[in-house]
Amino acid sequence: MVTFLAGGTGTPKLLDGADRVFDPAATTVVANTGDDVELGGFLVCPDVDTVLFHGGGVLDTETWWGIDGDTTATHEELHLLADAAGFDPGPRYLDDDAQTAGRDIARWRRFSGVAEFMEIGDRDRAVHLTRTSLLDEGRSLTAVTRTLASAFDLDVELLPMSDDPVATMVHTPGGPVHFQEYWVHRRAEPEVRDVEFRGADSAEPTAAVLDALDEPVVIGPSNPITSIGPMLAMDAFADALASTPVVAVSPFVEREVFSGPAAELMAGVGREPSTAGVADAYGFADAFVLDEADGTELDRPVVRTDTRMDGPDDAERVARAVERALAEVA
Secondary structure (H helix, E strand, O other), X not given: OEEEEEOOOHHHHHHHHHOOOOOHHHEEEEEOOOOOEEEOOEEEOHHXXXXXXXXXXXXXXXXXXXXXXXXXXXHHHHHHHHHHHOXXXXXXXXXXXXXXXXXXXXXXXXXXXXXXXXXXXXXXXXXXXXXXXXXXXXXXXXXXXXXXXXXXOOOOEEEEOOOOOOEEEEEEOOEEEEHHXXXXXXXXXXXXXXXEEEOOOOOOOOHHHHHHOOOOEEEOOOOOOOXXXXXXXXXXXXXXXXXXXXXXXXXXXOOEEOOOOHHHHHHHOOOOOXXXXXXXXXXXXXXXXXXXXXXXXXXXXXXXXXXXXXOHHHHHHHHHHHHHHHHHHO
C-alpha cells in the first residue's frame, strides 16, 4: 500500500508511470483542494480533476489541465455576453457576505461567472456541475469524488485532502488574492509577500485520508507551498506525516525549479527556493529523490536519478527511484 500527495502537475506527472511500479489497486492519491474555486455557482477542484482526468485517460497532457480535445463554446459565449454588456473580463469576487453564506465547501473562494477568468471546457464544466449538484444533494466532497472516480473508471483511490474548505490566498502588494487569480489571471506576476491557508485552522482531514496516511507516503515534485502547504496547514495531517515513512521528490535541481511559481512562493514565505529549502519545509520526510545533477547534501537518505518527466517512461524511472528510497526507510 502507498499514498501519493498530489497537487499541481508534479505528482500527476509522476503518477503517469507509477502504475508500472506500484499496484494501482493498492494506491491512494490524496489531492490538494486549497486552490478550488466556485465559479459561476459550480465548484472547480483543479488538483482533484487533474488526477481524475489522467486516471480516466482523458487529460490534456499538453497543459495538464482539462479534458483533451474539449470544446469551449460556453466559455466563449460568456465572454461575448460580457463584452456586449461592457463588463471587465478580470476576476469578479462575490461580496464578503456571499463568501461565507450558503454552501460551506465553497467559502472564501467565490467568483462570479461573468466573463469567467478561467477557461472551462464544455465537458469539463459537466463534471463541475455534477460535483456541485451532488454536494447540494447533501453528499460530502469525499463521497462525490468517489462517485466521479467510479464514472471515470479510476484504478487508484482518489480522495480530497478534506471535506472542509481551505482557501489558498496569496498576499501581494495590492492585497490578498486567491491563488487562481495569482496564477491564472495574473500569471504569477505580483510579488509574493505571504501565503495564507484560510480555514485550515478549523479544517480536518477525513477518516479516509488519515487511514491513507497510515501507509508509506510519496510526495511528488509538486509545489511545496501551494500544492502541499494546504495539507500541512491542517495539524492532524502534519501530525500523521510525522508518524509514517515519507519520501519526497524535489521539484528543484539545487536552485533551479522545473516549472511553475514554486521559487517565488517559497521566497515569499521566507523559505530558500531550492532543494535545501524543500528539505527544510519537509522536516517530516524520511528520504528524498533528487536529480542526478543536484549536489545538495541532506541529512537524510537520498536516491538520485534523472527527475525530469516528459512521459510515462520518465515517470517510471522516477517512481523506481521512489521505490528504492521507500525501501530504505519503510
